[in-house]
Amino acid sequence: MITVRQIVGAFCFNGRFAVSFSEVGYLARRTSWPKLAPDFRGQYWLVTGGSGGLGRQMVWTALQAGATVTAVARSPEKLAALGAEASAMGLVGLEVECCDFTSSRDSAAR
Secondary structure, eight states, X not given: OOOHHHXXXXXXXXXXXXXXXXXXXXXXXXXXXOOOOOOOTTOEXXXXXXXXXXXXXXXXXXXXXXXXXXXXXXXXXXXXXXXXXXXXXXXXXXXXXXXXXXXXXXXXXX
């Protein structure tokens, strides 16, 4: 049987760390983190799912840091929009490739 003392003890123990793993802890600690200035010049990146979400963010970060990036996605329309946006921003080094890696036939054709 769990006692009130055990519950209070568990709450006190875990309560010490709860704030650290919340947004409050993140905001408080990020002020002491060093600023990152990535340099990816000379690197070649292949980003699958590069037309949206995390893949798109990886494409932008790598391009801004000087990498040559091949963004692969299933949608030619989204890839065209990605290329147009990169050109409008003055980013160079982007190549796009339309491929569905879930299809072995499509993957083998590439």
